Amino acid sequence: GDVAxxxxxxxxxxxxxxxxxxKMNRRQSEDQGRRTAGSVALVKPRIPSALSELFPDPGQDAQTGGLWLALDCIQDPHNIGAIFRTAAFFGVRGIVLTKDRSAPINATVYDVASGGMEAVPFAVETNLSRSISQAKETGVWIMGTSEHAEEDVSAYSQDRPWLIVIGNEEKGLRRL
Structure with missing residues (x-):
């Protein structure tokens, strides 16, 4: 039909x-009951990028802006998918995920992301602190999120590159 x-x-x-x-019913139950609307696509999972591929060369984009995200131990795959979907819409240039204590990139993430996983490059890193240091070395500015923040994110200059670090759903940001 039209999709094909x-x-x-x-x-x-x-x-x-x-x-x-x-067979379709068995496949649907294996996919945790997600609706298929009569079509099923088998998609190979994306291979994460190297961290060095996410950020600009040092000094190259330091004056042009841009936004990256770092997800610090996000545990709900629905949240990761929603972040990727939103990041794709807003033109986020890359996402750094932590390897440990984070939800795996699985079918739920892809489903909730609704194409965002295919649109936004990402890296999976063991050491978030080192990843943040690498971003700084390329001229990217760092900002952490907090529910107790005194300033809104929109108060910051958008003419420079930013990496926004988003903390765990329950505990927030770790001390890095």
């Missing part, structure tokens, strides 16, 4: 398989 035709126009390989209803 558009995929072919975009040079995306399409294989149409007529599946027995019981």
């Amino acid at each position: 035709d558009e995929a072919r126009r975009q040079r995306i390989p399409v294989v149409i398989k007529k599946s027995a209803p019981q």
